[in-house]
Amino acid sequence: MDATYDGNTLAGPLSEVFTAEVTSGVARCRSCGRSSVVAELAVYGPDPGLVARCPGCAEAMLRLVRTPDAMWLDLSGMSLLRLPASASE
Amino acid sequence: MDRRAETPTASTLVLDVGDWPGHLAGQHVDVRLTAEDGYQASRSYSLAAPADGDRVQITVQRLLNGEVSPFLVDELATGAVVEVRGPFGGWFVWRTEDRGPILLVAGGSGIVPLMAMIRTRAGVSRAPFRLVCSVRTPEDRLYAAELRRRVADDGGLDVVWVHTRTAPAGDPRRVGRIRADDLVSHGWPPDFEPTCYVCGPTGFVETASNLLLATGHDPRRIRTERFGGA
Numbered sequence: 163m164d165a166t167y168d169g170n171t172l173a174g175p176l177s178e179v180f181t182a183e184v185t186s187g188v189a190r191c192r193s194c195g196r197s198s199v200v201a202e203l204a205v206y207g208p209d210p211g212l213v214a215r216c217p218g219c220a221e222a223m224l225r226l227v228r229t230p231d232a233m234w235l236d237l238s239g240m241s242l243l244r245l246p247a248s249a250s251e
Numbered sequence: 252m253d254r255r256a257e258t259p260t261a262s263t264l265v266l267d268v269g270d271w272p273g274h275l276a277g278q279h280v281d282v283r284l285t286a287e288d289g290y291q292a293s294r295s296y297s298l299a300a301p302a303d304g305d306r307v308q309i310t311v312q313r314l315l316n317g318e319v320s321p322f323l324v325d326e327l328a329t330g331a332v333v334e335v336r337g338p339f340g341g342w343f344v345w346r347t348e349d350r351g352p353i354l355l356v357a358g359g360s361g362i363v364p365l366m367a368m369i370r371t372r373a374g375v376s377r378a379p380f381r382l383v384c385s386v387r388t389p390e391d392r393l394y395a396a397e398l399r400r401r402v403a404d405d406g407g408l409d410v411v412w413v414h415t416r417t418a419p420a421g422d423p424r425r426v427g428r429i430r431a432d433d434l435v436s437h438g439w440p441p442d443f444e445p446t447c448y449v450c451g452p453t454g455f456v457e458t459a460s461n462l463l464l465a466t467g468h469d470p471r472r473i474r475t476e477r478f479g480g481a
Contacts, residue, residue, distance in 0.1 A: 165453055165477065166453075166478075167295075167453075167477055167478055168453075168456075168475065168476060168477040169342075170279070170295075170340050170342060170343050170476045170477075171279075171295045171478075173279070173339035173340040173341070174279075174280075174281040174293075174295065174336055174337065174339040175281075177339060183340075183341035185340060185341060185342050186341040186342045199342060200342075201340070201342035201343060201474075201476075202342075202475065208293065208294075246341070
C-alpha cells in the first residue's frame with residue numbers, strides 16, 4: 163500500500179512537542195541503520211494515528227496518537243535524531 | 252474566509268489569520284474542522300502564495316470520498332471561521348536567497364506549494380525556474396492563465412503541461428504519464444546542479460523522483476512532498 167503522506171505532514175503535530183523544526187532533522191532507523199530526513203519518511207494515517215516508516219526497510223520509526231486528553235509519541239524505532247540547532251521557522 | 256473557483260474541482264480559500272507571522276514558500280497549514288458532535292478532522296494544505304498581511308491562501312482539490320476537502324470546496328460558507336494552525340514545515344521550502352536553477356515537478360494539485368515558490372520569486376529573485384506539471388486534461392490545469400502571464404512577464408520562468416488522459420489539439424506530446432524525456436527536455440541537465448522540488452500524489456512523486464535519479468540528478472538535491480490519493 164502506498165503511504166498516505168510523507169514526513170512533511172508531521173511538522174504541525176510535532177510542533178506541539180518540539181521547539182526545533184523536526185521534519186528538517188535526520189533520523190536513523192533502529193532496524194536497518196538508514197538515515198533519512200524526517201520529511202522523507204513514509205507516513206500512514208491520519209487515523210487512528212500517524213505512523214512514519216523508514217523508506218528503506220518500512221519499519222515503523224515514529225508513532226503519534228492523539229487521544230482527547232493526551233498525545234502519545236513512540237520514537238522507539240529511531241536510534242538517533244539529529245535536529246537543526248537553531249530552527250528559523 | 253473567501254473562496255474562488257480555480258477548476259471544476261478545486262477552489263482557492265483566502266483565510267484571514269490574526270497575527271500571521273509570515274511564511275516561506277512551500278510551507279503548509281493544518282486546517283481543523285469540528286463537527287457539532289465534537290468529532291474533529293485535521294488536514295494539511297499547502298500555502299499557495301506569499302502572505303498578504305494576515306491573509307493567506309490555500310488551494311483545495313476536492314477528493315472523491317474525501318472527508319474534509321468536499322466541505323471546504325463546496326459547503327463552507329464565505330465568512331465562516333475555521334481553525335488554522337501554522338505555518339509548518341522546513342524541508343520542502345524555497346528561500347529567495349537560494350539561487351537555483353530550480354526544477355519544479357507537479358502532479359495535479361501538487362502544483363500548489365510550487366505556485367507559492369513561483370509567486371514568491373516574482374520581483375525578488377532571478378533564480379531560473381522551470382515547472383513541469385502533469386494533469387489529466389487541460390481543464391485540470393490550476394493557475395493556467397496566471398502562469399501564462401508570468402511566463403511572459405516574470406522572466407526566467409518556463410512552464411510545460413504534461414497530459415495523462417486528454418491533451419489539447421496540436422500538442423505534439425503523446426498522452427500519458429510523465430516520462431524521462433519530459434524531464435530531460437523541459438528540466439535542467441544534472442550538471443547544472445538544479446534543486447528539484449517534486450510534489451503530488453505518492454505514486455506520482457515516486458515515479459518522478461525515480462526518473463530524476465535515473466537521469467543523473469543528485470538525490471541530495473531532490474526534495475519531495477507526497478499526499479494521499481491515486
